[in-house]
Amino acid sequence: MIGAGAFGSWSALYLLRNGFNVTLIDAWGPGNARSSSGDETRVIRSTYGANETYFDLNVKALALWKENQAEFRRTIFFNTGVLWFCYEAKTPLVDDSVPFAKKNKMEYEYLTGDQLKKRFPIVHTDDLHHAYFDPFGGYLKAREAVQMVCESFIGKGGKYRQAQVRPGKISSSQLTGITLSTGEQLHADAYIFACGSWLGKLFPEILGNIITCTKQEVYYFGVPAKNSLQFENLPVWVDVDGKDFYYGIPGNSHRGFKLGVDIRGPEFDPTSGEHAYASPTLEKARTFISHRFPDLKHAPLIENRVCPYENSPDGNFILDLLPGTSNTFVLGGGSGHGFKHSPAIGHLVAEMLSGREKIPPLFNLKK
Numbered sequence: 218m219i220g221a222g223a224f225g226s227w228s229a230l231y232l233l234r235n236g237f238n239v240t241l242i243d244a245w246g247p248g249n250a251r252s253s254s255g256d257e258t259r260v261i262r263s264t265y266g267a268n269e270t271y272f273d274l275n276v277k278a279l280a281l282w283k284e285n286q287a288e289f290r291r292t293i294f295f296n297t298g299v300l301w302f303c304y305e306a307k308t309p310l311v312d313d314s315v316p317f318a319k320k321n322k323m324e325y326e327y328l329t330g331d332q333l334k335k336r337f338p339i340v341h342t343d344d345l346h347h348a349y350f351d352p353f354g355g356y357l358k359a360r361e362a363v364q365m366v367c368e369s370f371i372g373k374g375g376k377y378r379q380a381q382v383r384p385g386k387i388s389s390s391q392l393t394g395i396t397l398s399t400g401e402q403l404h405a406d407a408y409i410f411a412c413g414s415w416l417g418k419l420f421p422e423i424l425g426n427i428i429t430c431t432k433q434e435v436y437y438f439g440v441p442a443k444n445s446l447q448f449e450n451l452p453v454w455v456d457v458d459g460k461d462f463y464y465g466i467p468g469n470s471h472r473g474f475k476l477g478v479d480i481r482g483p484e485f486d487p488t489s490g491e492h493a494y495a496s497p498t499l500e501k502a503r504t505f506i507s508h509r510f511p512d513l514k515h516a517p518l519i520e521n522r523v524c525p526y527e528n529s530p531d532g533n534f535i536l537d538l539l540p541g542t543s544n545t546f547v548l549g550g551g552s553g554h555g556f557k558h559s560p561a562i563g564h565l566v567a568e569m570l571s572g573r574e575k576i577p578p579l580f581n582l583k584k
């Protein structure tokens with residue numbers, strides 16, 4: 218297994234639990250700061266508009282996060298709920314998931330502007346039509362979770378190596394081996410490349426135009442001391458404005474009021490790209506945050522992160538054979554929403570290699 222981000226680590230752990238002999242290799246370490254999984258926290262929500270596959274995948278993932286955190290004896294999932302700020306009477310991204318929520322007994326609460334204002338007085342609501350509150354979502358500790366999964370993998374006898382991997386030659390539909398930055402060569406029955414934003418660079422001719430990387434900015438603002446608890450106790454929120462798609466994780470392990478922007482940023486090199494914010498992007502975010510949360514008008518920036526989005530062409534994950542091979546898989550394309558699903562993806566990888574499940578066609582590599 219090459220790549221110890223969320224997808225690779227969970228897959229390695231589930232493969233090991235299913236009796237496979239697994240070596241997990243990462244160039245910079247599990248949950249490293251260059252990787253997509255390396256930030257502090259990630260949103261978990263089932264809401265996916267009319268896409269029932271992702272709704273169901275998240276329901277499965279949610280159960281696995283809970284089951285595994287009980288085993289790890291550490292809280293990774295924070296069930297704060299997710300608050301959707303809706304501008305129009307109809308908001309398909311949320312409305313179209315309502316039937317799935319009903320089916321799974323995970324119903325949302327509809328809040329009028331007045332109810333929203335009363336319940337969350339720190340939110341400016343005048344430009345919102347209503348909100349939905351999903352009490353089943355929340356946030357996950359990201360970097361820490363990946364590191365815990367790897368610790369568990371190693372603790373149960375999995376082999377871990379820190380080295381950069383270069384794929385060897387493909388001959389008769391077989392990848393013949395991999396070379397580590399230490400100079401060693403390793404051989405296996407199967408290889409899984411779960412290398413996030415690096416996949417396009419690793420296989421430029423095959424994946425160069427399929428997996429692309431953009432620079433995404435995340436800010437941590439300092440909340441006022443006078444109502445810090447009011448901010449901390451706010452659920453995760455998503456502003457469905459149809460443009461920038463700001464979202465936030467208010468509690469965020471006491472690291473500040475986290476604000477992210479989902480609109481795709483400029484192209485980014487995940488190895489050499491500098492993790493510095495762009496002033497215009499920050500200023501735009503400040504304008505938004507002072508509008509939506511007026512008490513944060515003068516909130517200082519206390520930390521910022523840059524994370525690479527590992528975009529697939531249609532935003533769907535990729536789990537498929539590397540074209541031209543029968544022993545090598547590509548796992549990735551999280552496209553800015555993969556973290557929450559990662560235990561379910563790891564479980565699926567193990568089921569697939571055990572011959573018990575087929576990969577959903579949605580995850581096929583589309584050339």
Ligand SMILES: Cc1cc2nc3c(=O)[nH]c(=O)nc-3n(C[C@H](O)[C@H](O)[C@H](O)COP(=O)(O)OP(=O)(O)OC[C@H]3O[C@@H](n4cnc5c(N)ncnc54)[C@H](O)[C@@H]3O)c2cc1C
Nearest residue numbers: 220222223224244253254260382413524551553555556557
């Ligand atoms: C700003 C931002 C916000 C996001 N918000 C959310 C959210 O709220 N909810 C959600 O569910 N998802 C979210 N995501 C998406 C989610 O974080 C990713 O989909 C997920 O972390 C991808 O995991 P991965 O394992 O595929 O990739 P990565 O975490 O990038 O892991 C890939 C690993 O491969 C290693 N590697 C690369 N090349 C090599 C090589 N040649 N040899 C050895 N190792 C190598 C790297 O070191 C890295 O550790 C967000 C992403 C970003 C960037």
